[in-house]
Amino acid sequence: xxxxxxxxxPLGRHHGGSAGARVTPAAPATRLSLxxxxxxxxxxxxxxxxxxxxxxxxxxxxSGRHALWLGPDEWLLIxxxxxxxxxxxxxxxALHSATDVSHRNTAILVSGPDAAGAIASACPLDLGxxxxxxxxxxxxxxxxxxxxLFRSGEEDYRVECWRSFxxxxxxLLVEGAEDAGL
Amino acid sequence: MLLIYCPYCEEExxxxxxxxxxxxxxxxxxxxxxxxxxxxxxxxxxRDNPKGLIFERWRHIHGCGRFFNAARDxxxxxFVMSYKAGEPKPNLSGEPTATEKTVETYxxxxxxxx
Ligand SMILES: [Zn+2]
Numbered sequence: 076x077x078x079x080x081x082x083x084x085p086l087g088r089h090h091g092g093s094a095g096a097r098v099t100p101a102a103p104a105t106r107l108s109l110x111x112x113x114x115x116x117x118x119x120x121x122x123x124x125x126x127x128x129x130x131x132x133x134x135x136x137x138s139g140r141h142a143l144w145l146g147p148d149e150w151l152l153i154x155x156x157x158x159x160x161x162x163x164x165x166x167x168x169a170l171h172s173a174t175d176v177s178h179r180n181t182a183i184l185v186s187g188p189d190a191a192g193a194i195a196s197a198c199p200l201d202l203g204x205x206x207x208x209x210x211x212x213x214x215x216x217x218x219x220x221x222x223x224l225f226r227s228g229e230e231d232y233r234v235e236c237w238r239s240f241x242x243x244x245x246x247l248l249v250e251g252a253e254d255a256g257l
Numbered sequence: 258m259l260l261i262y263c264p265y266c267e268e269e270x271x272x273x274x275x276x277x278x279x280x281x282x283x284x285x286x287x288x289x290x291x292x293x294x295x296x297x298x299x300x301x302x303x304r305d306n307p308k309g310l311i312f313e314r315w316r317h318i319h320g321c322g323r324f325f326n327a328a329r330d331x332x333x334x335x336f337v338m339s340y341k342a343g344e345p346k347p348n349l350s351g352e353p354t355a356t357e358k359t360v361e362t363y364x365x366x367x368x369x370x371x
Binding site: 132146147149200206213215216221 | 268
């Protein structure tokens with residue numbers, strides 16, 4: 076029997092895309108599903124080192140850590156450097172609910188001039204520059220599954236989905252990338 | 258595809274992100290254990306199913322997750338307005354409702370096809 080567990084990435088061997096839109100599995104990250112009322116936002120923002128966004132479809136990012144607005148009292152926190160987000164949350168006494176979803180989700184990065192087109196092939200969200208600018212984030216649908224979409228750069232999008240749905244999401248995005256290049 | 262205005266996201270989003278939640282403004286009786294079976298039936302089961310304007314609960318389940326209320330025309334499927342849960346039922350008595358004359362109904366189109 077093995078002495079220790081090996082990490083098996085859900086999309087370990089996947090790669091794809093087109094000349095205009097690269098589709099790549101994102102590196103592992105820590106994630107938190109955070110719920111809190113108005114009165115706890117200030118304390119939590121201080122603890123996490125970023126201002127939790129209060130406006131729909133917005134986000135806050137500080138050196139690889141992102142807080143995405145999902146609802147009026149709900150955020151998805153992602154730390155690309157694997158920081159212990161649960162540890163930070165447990166040190167906050169203001170009333171809130173934090174659930175570690177690091178391994179529930181995985182992410183797919185879609186980048187390139189056709190990235191928005193590739194995502195739009197299966198997502199009803201308006202991805203125009205004025206309505207979904209860099210930094211915008213929203214929970215929405217991609218084909219048959221729910222995803223959280225985050226625009227991290229001019230031509231860069233992060234698609235967060237449930238781990239077990241990720242081969243489906245990946246396949247759909249690869250198809251979209253090919254179609255967007257036609 | 259219908260676009261539905263979510264009062265929490267403050268914009269129109271695709272119907273694919275929403276789920277219908279039945280009639281709005283149905284008040285649960287405070288004395289639920291005391292009411293008669295007939296009164297319970299009225300409260301729990303019986304709905305008007307109107308042709309025209311209806312007030313419904315909707316949930317932006319694949320978006321912000323919130324329940325809200327919306328006024329919809331059951332003939333045209335047009336969303337007249339939507340508003341946050343807990344807000345009073347708006348008075349839309351002056352709002353014109355759709356009829357078979359203003360909306361292309363399935364029956365009418367089928368009639369032409371024949
Ligand atoms: Zn919403």
